[in-house]
Amino acid sequence: MVLVSASVCGLRKLLAICEAFVEKHGLTYNVKKSVVMVFEAMGKTQKKVPPIFLNGNALERVYQYKYLGHMLTPDLKDDTDIERERRAVSVRANMLARRFARCSTNVKITLFRAYCTSFYTCNLWVKYSTKSYSALRVQYNNAFRVLMGLPRYCSASGMFAAAQVDCFYATMRKRCGSLVRRLRSSSNSILKLIASRLDCVYVNHCCVVSNGMVQR
Structure with a gap:
C-alpha cells in the first residue's frame, strides 16, 4: 500500500485514517x-523532514525502495531501476548458458525470448542517462552472444536478424507500444484519462520509443 501526499501534514492525516481503520477491524x-x-521538488532535496509516526513508531526514511519490482528513488530517475534490470538479465543469461549449453539453437532462442526480453517496468523509464541505457543494451546483446556461443564482437544486428529475434530497440518499441495500446483500450476511467492526456510524460515517451526514436 502506498500513501502519497504533498506535505508531511497531509501524510500524517492519511496515516491517521489508516490507523483508525485497522484498529476498528x-x-x-x-x-x-x-x-x-x-x-525531490524542483531538484531540491529536503535534508530535514519532521518524523512520520505509525502506531507510535517513527518510520525510517529511505532513499531507495523496490515497489512492485520497480526501484524508486527520491529524484525519480530510472537509472537505478535500469541497473536492476541489467543485473537481472546478466544473471538469467549466465544461468541459461550453464544449464542449457547442449541444447539446440531453437531451444536456446526460445529460452532467451522467455527469460531475457521481458524488461519488467521498462515502459515507465522516462528519466535516465545515456550511460545506463546503453549499458543495458550492451548486456542484452552480450547475453545473446553468451547463450548462443557467438564471438564477443560479432555484429549485434546481424546475429539477431539471423536468429529472427528482436534486437534491444525493437524489444523496447514493442513494450512501450503495448503499454499505450492497453491504456487506450482499457475500460478503467482513470487509465483512459491518463492515456488521453497529451502532457503525460509516460505516454508521450512510449509513443516516441514505439515510433523508433530514442528520447533522453
Missing part, C-alpha cells in the same frame, strides 16, 4: 516493513 500494520521516502 482488529488489524495492525507492520512498522518494520513501512518506510518513508521524500521525493
Whole structure:
C-alpha cells in the first residue's frame, strides 16, 4: 500500500485514517516493513523532514525502495531501476548458458525470448542517462552472444536478424507500444484519462520509443 501526499501534514492525516481503520477491524500494520521516502521538488532535496509516526513508531526514511519490482528513488530517475534490470538479465543469461549449453539453437532462442526480453517496468523509464541505457543494451546483446556461443564482437544486428529475434530497440518499441495500446483500450476511467492526456510524460515517451526514436 502506498500513501502519497504533498506535505508531511497531509501524510500524517492519511496515516491517521489508516490507523483508525485497522484498529476498528482488529488489524495492525507492520512498522518494520513501512518506510518513508521524500521525493525531490524542483531538484531540491529536503535534508530535514519532521518524523512520520505509525502506531507510535517513527518510520525510517529511505532513499531507495523496490515497489512492485520497480526501484524508486527520491529524484525519480530510472537509472537505478535500469541497473536492476541489467543485473537481472546478466544473471538469467549466465544461468541459461550453464544449464542449457547442449541444447539446440531453437531451444536456446526460445529460452532467451522467455527469460531475457521481458524488461519488467521498462515502459515507465522516462528519466535516465545515456550511460545506463546503453549499458543495458550492451548486456542484452552480450547475453545473446553468451547463450548462443557467438564471438564477443560479432555484429549485434546481424546475429539477431539471423536468429529472427528482436534486437534491444525493437524489444523496447514493442513494450512501450503495448503499454499505450492497453491504456487506450482499457475500460478503467482513470487509465483512459491518463492515456488521453497529451502532457503525460509516460505516454508521450512510449509513443516516441514505439515510433523508433530514442528520447533522453
